[in-house]
Amino acid sequence: MGYDNGDANYPPRRLRNRRSSTIWAALLGVIVGAAIVLSALPFLANTDLLAFEDEDKVASLEQRPQETQSLEPLQTRNVSVNVDTDVTEVVKNVQHAVVGVINLMGGTYWEPNVATEAGTGSGVIYKKEGDHAYIVTNYHVIEQASEVEVSLHDGTRIPATVLGEDIFTDLAVLYIEGSEVNQLVDTVGAFGNSEDVNVGEPVIAIGNPLGLEFSGSVTQGIISGKERAIPVDLDNDGSADWLADVMQTDAAINPGNSGGALFNLDGQVIGINSMKIAQSAVEGLGFSIPTNTVIPVISDLEGEGRVIRPVMGILSPQPLATVDSYHRRETLGLPAEVSSGVVVTEVSPDTPAASAGLQQLDVITALDERTINDTIDLRKYLYNEKRVGDAIDVTFYRGGQQQTVTLTLVTDES
Numbered sequence: 001m002g003y004d005n006g007d008a009n010y011p012p013r014r015l016r017n018r019r020s021s022t023i024w025a026a027l028l029g030v031i032v033g034a035a036i037v038l039s040a041l042p043f044l045a046n047t048d049l050l051a052f053e054d055e056d057k058v059a060s061l062e063q064r065p066q067e068t069q070s071l072e073p074l075q076t077r078n079v080s081v082n083v084d085t086d087v088t089e090v091v092k093n094v095q096h097a098v099v100g101v102i103n104l105m106g107g108t109y110w111e112p113n114v115a116t117e118a119g120t121g122s123g124v125i126y127k128k129e130g131d132h133a134y135i136v137t138n139y140h141v142i143e144q145a146s147e148v149e150v151s152l153h154d155g156t157r158i159p160a161t162v163l164g165e166d167i168f169t170d171l172a173v174l175y176i177e178g179s180e181v182n183q184l185v186d187t188v189g190a191f192g193n194s195e196d197v198n199v200g201e202p203v204i205a206i207g208n209p210l211g212l213e214f215s216g217s218v219t220q221g222i223i224s225g226k227e228r229a230i231p232v233d234l235d236n237d238g239s240a241d242w243l244a245d246v247m248q249t250d251a252a253i254n255p256g257n258s259g260g261a262l263f264n265l266d267g268q269v270i271g272i273n274s275m276k277i278a279q280s281a282v283e284g285l286g287f288s289i290p291t292n293t294v295i296p297v298i299s300d301l302e303g304e305g306r307v308i309r310p311v312m313g314i315l316s317p318q319p320l321a322t323v324d325s326y327h328r329r330e331t332l333g334l335p336a337e338v339s340s341g342v343v344v345t346e347v348s349p350d351t352p353a354a355s356a357g358l359q360q361l362d363v364i365t366a367l368d369e370r371t372i373n374d375t376i377d378l379r380k381y382l383y384n385e386k387r388v389g390d391a392i393d394v395t396f397y398r399g400g401q402q403q404t405v406t407l408t409l410v411t412d413e414s
Contacts, residue, residue, distance in 0.1 A: 090204055090267045091218050096187035097125045097269075098206045098261050100151030100215055101137045101160075101174070105144065115147045122207035122260030123150065123174060124189045124269060126298070132177035133185050135160070136298050137259035138274055139170045150176050151212055152184050164301030167234055168242055168383065169293060170274050173301040189261055192268025194290035197247065199223050205251040205273055205286070207260025214256070221251030221286075230275070230287060231376075239322075243376050246287040247271050253286030262288040310388045310409035312358075313351020318343040319374040320363060332363055333400040340373040341365040341397070352407035359398065366395035382409070 101123040104115035121141030127134040135150060142148050148160040158176045165172035201223045208215045225248035231240035249262060253276045262271035271288030300307045320328070320341045328334045332343070344362040347353050364372055370385075372378050386392060388411045395404045 086265045087202075087204060087218075087220055090263055090265060091206070094187060094189060094261070094263055094267050095206055095216055095218070096153040096185075097189040098208075098216065099123050099125060099135060099153070100208045100212045101135070101141050101259055102149040102151060102157070102212075103142055103145040104147040104149065106146050118145070120208060120211045120256055121258045122256065122273070124259070124261045124272065125185060125187070126189050126191065126269070128181070128185050128188050131179060131182040132175065133181050133188075134163075134298075134302060135174040135176065136272060136294065137172050137174060138272065139165045139167055139172045141259045142172050142174070148174060150174060151215065152180070153216065154184060155212075155215075156180050156184055164305040164307075166297055166301060166307045168379075169289065169297050169307070170232075170244065171272065171289065171294060171297050171301065173298050189269040190267070191291045191295055192264055192266065192270045194247065194270045194292045197223055197226065197264065197270050197290075199226060202265055203249055203251055203270070204263045204265075205249070205253055205257060205260060205288075206263065207253070207257035207273060209252075209254035209256045211256055217257075219252040221249050224248040224250050224285075226290075228287065240376060243380060244274070244287070245290070245293060246274060247290050249286050249288060251286060253288075257286075308388065309383050309412045310386050310390065311351070311382070311412040312392070312394070312407060312409065313348045313353035314344055314358070314364075315346040315348050317364075317375045317378060318345050321374060332361060332397070334363060334397055335400060338363065338365065338397060340371075342372055342375055342378050344396075352410055356394070356405040356407040358394065358396065358405065361398075363397045364394060365397065365402075366393075368393050369395070 099122070101121045102117055103119045103121070105118040106112070106115060119141070121137060123135040123137035123141070125133050125135050142162060142165065145162070148162055149157045150160045151157050158178060158180055160174040160176050163173045163175050199222075203221060203223055205219045205221070207217060209217050228246050228248045229243040230246055232242045232244050233239060234241040247262075247270075249271075251262070253260075253273050257273050258275070260273045261269045262273055264270050269291060271290050272294055273286065273288045275287045277285040297307055320339070320343055323332070323343060328338075329336075341363045342365075344353075344358055344360055344364065346360060347358055364378065366372055367378065367381050370377075370381055372381070382392075386409055388409055390409050391406055392409060393404055393406050395402065397403075
């Protein structure tokens with residue numbers, strides 16, 4: 001027995017209800033969609049997203065179809081973008097003044113007579129006369145070299161002569177000559193006045209970081225500080241022997257940049273890049289020797305082969321800070337209030353110190369009433385404040401008694 005399905009020409013009631021619901025849903029969707037479109041028309045028109053044409057314009061084009069083919073093409077124009085800035089202009093003008101400096105040392109066991117490359121740095125051509133030129137670089141770049149070569153901007157390598165070097169200022173002067181110099185050296189670095197440099201002033205460093213492979217690399221930064229005094233260990237004994245007077249910059253200075261130039265935006269050399277603080281937690285601490293220090297030093301090195309400095313005749317002075325309390329009291333006989341100074345360990349014969357009566361184990365505490373705390377103070381005062389032939393008052397302790405003598409400074413010829 002089956003179920004009575006009624007008339008087969010009509011759908012069942014449930015199917016009729018489903019169709020009715022579908023129709024009403026579609027009608028509602030049309031109404032909502034139309035409302036959305038109508039509400040959005042003003043916005044679309046304002047944004048030109050709808051390409052409505054003026055009716056008169058359309059009619060006119062329809063009436064003159066031949067004119068649609070004669071419409072003018074889109075107008076075009078060439079835009080000239082000037083990419084030259086102050087920096088790029090300076091680099092173009094001065095980059096050939098910066099050269100590579102190659103330190104060659106004695107050969108190997110297998111080839112004792114063949115010098116091998118021990119390191120590379122940078123240098124700055126500061127003077128050219130015909131077929132020869134002069135280059136300033138760092139002392140540590142050519143230290144202990146048996147031979148030195150200079151690599152010009154095109155890679156040409158020329159043997160160089162070391163005219164002079166100075167460990168205290170970390171400067172050296174090189175000399176190159178030959179037809180290549182006359183042909184290839186087309187730029188000389190002009191020195192500017194480092195005293196006129198301002199903190200925050202833009203600067204450009206040019207050199208050869210990590211070797212000649214990256215020769216002529218340019219970095220940009222600012223002067224971060226002036227008159228920085230950085231302790232330097234000259235004899236690698238773990239203690240400072242000198243305070244380098246330098247400018248601080250955040251322009252990237254890496255190994256190989258040493259001896260390169262720090263330029264201002266006038267294209268003047270305002271410093272010779274010398275060192276950086278290389279610690280994992282430190283960035284942007286590079287240092288450059290100011291030109292006002294460089295110029296007199298290279299003048300001495302070029303003319304005399306060394307920097308002429310005044311001396312008293314004291315050999316290997318020792319900071320009092322390195323002497324323990326027992327020897328301060330028992331050996332030197334110092335009063336308790338004397339806690340700084342320089343111990344005289346040896347007096348060279350036939351020198352001003354010997355003539356003035358200074359002796360071994362005297363403790364110098366002042367020069368011209370300027371307090372001397374250690375050997376750095378002593379050297380800085382002599383080298384920066386005094387000249388050969390100047391008289392100087394030396395205050396010292398001997399056997400617990402303070403004394404003062406006057407002596408005349410002489411040259412440090414050895």
